[in-house]
Amino acid sequence: MDPHIFLIQLLNGVQYGLLLFLVASGLTLIFGIMGVINLAHGSFYMLGAYLAWSLTAQLGNFWLALLSGFVLSVVLGMLLEWLFIRHLYRRDHLQQVLLTYGLILIFSELRSIVWGDDVHSVAVPALLAGSIPLTETLAYPVYRIWLSIICVVLAAGMYYLIQHTRLGMMIRAGASNREMTQSLGIDIGLLYRLVFAFGIALAAFAGMLAAPVSSVYPGMGNQVLIICFVVVVIGGIGSVKGAMAAALLIGLVDTFGKVVEFEIGGFRVLPELAGMSVFVMMAIVLLWRPEGLFGARLR
Amino acid sequence: MSTRVRSIALLVGLALLLVFPLVGDRFYVQFFSKILIMTIFAGSLNLLVGYTGLISLGHAAFFGIAGYILALYSPDTAAAGLLTSLLLSVGGAALLALLIGSLVVRTGGIFFIMATLAFAEMLFYLFHDTAIAGGSDGIYIYQRPTLMIAGWQPLDLANIVHFYYLVLFFSLAAIVSIHTLLRSPFGKVIVGIRVNEQRMRALGFHTYRYKLVCFVIAGALAGLAGYLAASQFGVVNPEMLGWHLSGSVLMMVILGGMGTLVGPVLGAFSLMMLEEGFQSITKHWQLLTGAVIVLVALYLPRGFAGLLPKRTGNKTLPPRSKGGTGSSAAVDRPYV
Numbered sequence: 001m002d003p004h005i006f007l008i009q010l011l012n013g014v015q016y017g018l019l020l021f022l023v024a025s026g027l028t029l030i031f032g033i034m035g036v037i038n039l040a041h042g043s044f045y046m047l048g049a050y051l052a053w054s055l056t057a058q059l060g061n062f063w064l065a066l067l068s069g070f071v072l073s074v075v076l077g078m079l080l081e082w083l084f085i086r087h088l089y090r091r092d093h094l095q096q097v098l099l100t101y102g103l104i105l106i107f108s109e110l111r112s113i114v115w116g117d118d119v120h121s122v123a124v125p126a127l128l129a130g131s132i133p134l135t136e137t138l139a140y141p142v143y144r145i146w147l148s149i150i151c152v153v154l155a156a157g158m159y160y161l162i163q164h165t166r167l168g169m170m171i172r173a174g175a176s177n178r179e180m181t182q183s184l185g186i187d188i189g190l191l192y193r194l195v196f197a198f199g200i201a202l203a204a205f206a207g208m209l210a211a212p213v214s215s216v217y218p219g220m221g222n223q224v225l226i227i228c229f230v231v232v233v234i235g236g237i238g239s240v241k242g243a244m245a246a247a248l249l250i251g252l253v254d255t256f257g258k259v260v261e262f263e264i265g266g267f268r269v270l271p272e273l274a275g276m277s278v279f280v281m282m283a284i285v286l287l288w289r290p291e292g293l294f295g296a297r298l299r
Numbered sequence: 300m301s302t303r304v305r306s307i308a309l310l311v312g313l314a315l316l317l318v319f320p321l322v323g324d325r326f327y328v329q330f331f332s333k334i335l336i337m338t339i340f341a342g343s344l345n346l347l348v349g350y351t352g353l354i355s356l357g358h359a360a361f362f363g364i365a366g367y368i369l370a371l372y373s374p375d376t377a378a379a380g381l382l383t384s385l386l387l388s389v390g391g392a393a394l395l396a397l398l399i400g401s402l403v404v405r406t407g408g409i410f411f412i413m414a415t416l417a418f419a420e421m422l423f424y425l426f427h428d429t430a431i432a433g434g435s436d437g438i439y440i441y442q443r444p445t446l447m448i449a450g451w452q453p454l455d456l457a458n459i460v461h462f463y464y465l466v467l468f469f470s471l472a473a474i475v476s477i478h479t480l481l482r483s484p485f486g487k488v489i490v491g492i493r494v495n496e497q498r499m500r501a502l503g504f505h506t507y508r509y510k511l512v513c514f515v516i517a518g519a520l521a522g523l524a525g526y527l528a529a530s531q532f533g534v535v536n537p538e539m540l541g542w543h544l545s546g547s548v549l550m551m552v553i554l555g556g557m558g559t560l561v562g563p564v565l566g567a568f569s570l571m572m573l574e575e576g577f578q579s580i581t582k583h584w585q586l587l588t589g590a591v592i593v594l595v596a597l598y599l600p601r602g603f604a605g606l607l608p609k610r611t612g613n614k615t616l617p618p619r620s621k622g623g624t625g626s627s628a629a630v631d632r633p634y635v
Contacts, residue, residue, distance in 0.1 A: 031409065037409055093408065094553055095596050097356070097412065097553075098596040099596035101550060102589040102590070102592030102593035104589070105589030106590065109584075109586035110586065112583060113583055226420050229417055230413075232413065233410060233417065237409060273428070273429070275427070276421050276425055279417050279424070280421065283418070286402055286403070286405065287402060290405045290410065291410075
């Protein structure tokens with residue numbers, strides 16, 4: 001493989017992985033801290049992308065759309081937690097699966113009612129519209145590099161928030177012992193509401209960031225949800241570190257899986273199986289370490 | 300409800316189902332065949348979700364693979380033999396369940412949900428992205444399977460009334476065999492695993508094997524349903540393996556009331572009839588379905604079966620014991 005093409009694919013893989021991390025980290029945090037399995041997580045990615053499209057059109061500015069979209073998602077998350085999710089903490093996983101599956105149907109129809117079923121695209125903001133030339137014919141878009149940087153900054157911020165702030169300490173305490181934390185005078189209900197709201201806002205934000213590089217289409221939420229499940233299973237449920245490692249791994253495997261076609265030319269089987277490759281990887285991890293790469297040991 | 304009223308209700312329901320195709324409209328005979336197929340599918344999943352405590356979100360894999368086996372086995376110009384094709388399809392689904400089960404049963408709780416989903420998706424992409432069986436468009440079954448015994452043709456699946464009775468027979472047979480299975484010592488063990496797996500292990504049961512066998516039985520039954528669905532519609536496509544189908548059959552089980560024999564039947568009938576009704580009201584019918592599902596999750600934790608009056612002197616399934624499932628350390632968080 002040509003080193004420049006290799007570099008481009010490497011950057012693409014890392015960027016895809018980092019984006020997956022944003023979505024998957026919300027999923028894994030909501031499960032790890034609150035014990036809630038949120039099937040509707042992908043819907044927020046989809047809603048984020050549609051929000052970016054519609055707000056950019058309304059406000060005429062991608063950055064304003066990004067900011068207001070994020071605020072809207074946090075508010076939506078708090079509202080949903082208050083309306084539905086808080087009733088599920090003491091219930092079986094099944095009721096959580098049931099309720100959040102119902103939410104998927106509702107959000108997908110609401111999207112269809114509000115925005116229709118068309119595929120849209122969002123223009124890259126003018127500030128980042130350029131690309132960096134690598135050779136005379138190859139160039140790499142600035143927006144994708146900026147996207148990767150934002151994801152890394154958010155990941156670092158998340159790490160700092162959870163490990164080194166008072167709020168993070170409360171969240172960790174709430175995850176390990178809900179009753180004890182509450183009896184120490186911490187409002188665990190509010191804490192959970194915040195975790196849920198920020199978890200889904202991360203997914204929505206990822207959708208908004210992805211809007212200019214991929215198209216905005218109805219099925220995008222379900223597709224990302226499934227991949228995020230794989231990320232979470234490989235990384236270990238509740239582990240943010242694991243989500244990062246697994247997301248990068250999957251980003252790279254998926255991206256390079258699709259370009260092997262270039263490599264071997266006539267041998268057409270491999271790229272067609274690229275869609276399967278991440279699931280094969282998950283099967284291997286399940287065989288080798290059922291608890292995931294960074295998960296707590298089972299039994 | 301006394302046992303007597305209950306048996307009368309069951310008999311009346313059965314009688315209605317038996318005479319229905321003689322009087323019913325063609326459309327509804329086909330619609331009810333479809334519902335009955337879903338009761339088999341939901342019943343098989345209930346064996347895992349309701350009785351063994353394994354929440355599978357990838358059960359459509361076995362449903363779909365059986366359909367694909369029928370489609371690939373059927374010759375283009377002649378009808379496939381019913382017995383051979385049925386055996387192949389159900390056997391194939393059971394084999395796939397053994398393969399996937401031996402991996403996923405190692406995990407538990409939430410891992411199980413995600414792992415089953417991911418394996419089903421793997422299969423979905425295999426059929427969607429490659430040209431094995433028509434890719435994303437799927438593959439047609441030009442002639443429905445028939446049963447031929449020495450030139451005599453007692454059953455032709457292309458005949459919708461024949462088909463209806465065949466499906467009714469299989470759906471009753473499935474319910475009876477699940478009932479028998481649950482009353483057997485094997486059934487007691489799997490219910491024991493749901494309640495407290497650690498205790499069953501301490502009692503000396505090799506729980507992995509029991510769960511795996513249960514997974515294979517459920518897979519084979521789902522294969523039966525998939526075979527019937529493929530012969531009804533005459534077309535098989537990757538959606539048959541997709542997670543939407545896995546999700547809606549899980550919804551049927553939970554809506555109806557898991558861990559009860561009538562639950563999946565109730566769930567399949569109510570969800571499919573609700574959807575049919577909503578579709579006639581609005582284009583955005585999924586909004587209404589979603590709302591019903593959310594309301595049931597919030598207010599009817601035992602599903603529609605919870606609305607039925609309890610059988611007098613009935614033993615209901617014991618609840619899952621808290622914190623003792625031993626399925627996964629990550630899931631049994633200390634405050635649960």
